[in-house]
């Protein structure tokens with residue numbers, strides 16, 4: 001246990017990211033649905049996204065990102081004792097995608113499970129990893145957000161298909177026997193009463209797949225984008241403020257905001273509400289689109305690799321997604 005007698009922290013010690021090679025531009029989408037580069041760019045900020053080619057799926061993306069995070073942490077696969085894969089695009093309904101990733105990475109000493117919280121998945125998984133570590137139940141957790149959204153979007157629905165991309169991001173979270181390091185706070189929340197706003201209707205036990213519902217394209221993501229947008233801005237700003245307070249910091253202490261990449265207009269509005277200057281906000285949605293649970297670790301890895309996020313920086317992450325779910329965490333970058 002991590003208590004007064006044995007104080008400890010949960011610290012991110014490695015990060016990894018992976019996107020498949022196949023780029024999909026706005027121009028390509030405009031040949032498939034009634035849209036154009038101008039609409040997509042001004043409404044969302046997205047220019048390109050990457051899609052997994054045939055035969056490549058969520059566990060493959062997760063394994064690539066996870067391997068990089070393990071190498072970056074300088075540990076061996078056998079040293080990982082828990083793997084959490086946040087995804088809404090499992091390889092199969094059974095078993096968990098985490099089991100394929102555990103095997104693929106050779107995490108022979110790790111228990112593993114999938115976590116479903118849509119775009120908030122990474123923040124939920126990071127919070128879970130922290131709780132395992134602080135409870136003394138795990139020493140080294142691999143947290144991965146991985147999605148193959150190209151397989152679950154409706155390629156005929158212009159209001160949602162242009163928004164999403166495929167990818168994976170990962171971090172290693174380790175127990176450090178010193179208090180006040182690494183993850184300083186994490187807050188998660190949900191409102192299941194708004195589950196209809198962003199949903200897949202069929203393919204579960206409520207409505208098993210039939211020829212009819214497949215013909216009606218009910219196996220794909222459906223979204224009330226406009227309503228989701230408003231909830232996103234409000235909930236992300238509120239939960240981020242709570243996470244900063246819980247960390248014992250103020251918003252002025254935050255060096256970097258790494259928000260979920262759903263829409264540049266959402267990101268700008270959240271930054272404005274929090275009073276965080278745009279120069280401190282990590283944005284890469286123009287390249288990758290909304291990669292759901294992968295978006296925050298993808299952006300985090302990019303900002304660490306290009307030297308923006310440095311040792312000692314206070315990083316605020318915040319996400320929002322289907323459920324509705326939301327979450328935020330503050331951590332000090334210790335590498």
Ligand code: COA
Nearest residue numbers: 034035036039043119158159225226228229262263320321
């Ligand atoms: N190309 C061209 N026109 C499009 C289009 C596309 N790809 N998609 C929708 N439109 C049209 C709509 O049909 C509508 O036309 P109408 O006014 O003639 O009915 C018009 O554009 C405006 O639609 P609206 O939904 O009001 O646009 P918006 O400003 O809300 O932007 C989203 C739409 C989806 C980009 C925006 O609401 C959004 O990003 N929401 C958050 C969604 C999200 O990220 N969810 C993931 C979980 S975080």
